[in-house]
Amino acid sequence: MASADAESRLVIGPNASLSVRQAWWFMGATSVLGLGIAIGMAGLGFWPVIPFAGLELSALGAALYVSVRRNRYREVVVIGPRRVYVEFGMLGRGVASAVELQRGPTRVLLEPGGNRNAPSRLLLSSGGQSVRIGTCLTEDERRALATRIRQLLTPAWSPA
Incomplete structure (x- = not known):
């Protein structure tokens, strides 16, 4: 049986298919x-190559840098017994911003x-405040x- 004070933690991040070492x-x-190839072409007289x-x-180095940097982005959603915390940040840099919502009135909205x-x-919405999450996910992952x-926010005793 789960404790009434248990909390759930969801870590959201992009699908990082390329590590720093691989990059x-x-x-x-x-x-x-x-x-x-460029030096070979220059040896043949095509030095403008x-x-x-x-x-x-x-340009390739800049693109790889941006890609690897974006792979460090994380969103952490902590669903506690009374509150929902959402933290945004980068791995190795800590939390850049955080939002706290009341758990009871919190609703999950998936807008087209x-x-x-x-x-x-x-969106997670509670009392006129809303926060957008899952921006780095695909449509299927977001759904x-x-x-x-929604499952985590629904109390175990409520009818499905």
């Missing part, structure tokens, strides 16, 4: 290949996007999260 390896392999290869590798191609919005939070 370094990919950047290194691409740089060796790209610069090797070198600045463009450098520009291309710089502004047009048919826009992503839905998952599953809404269902799970």
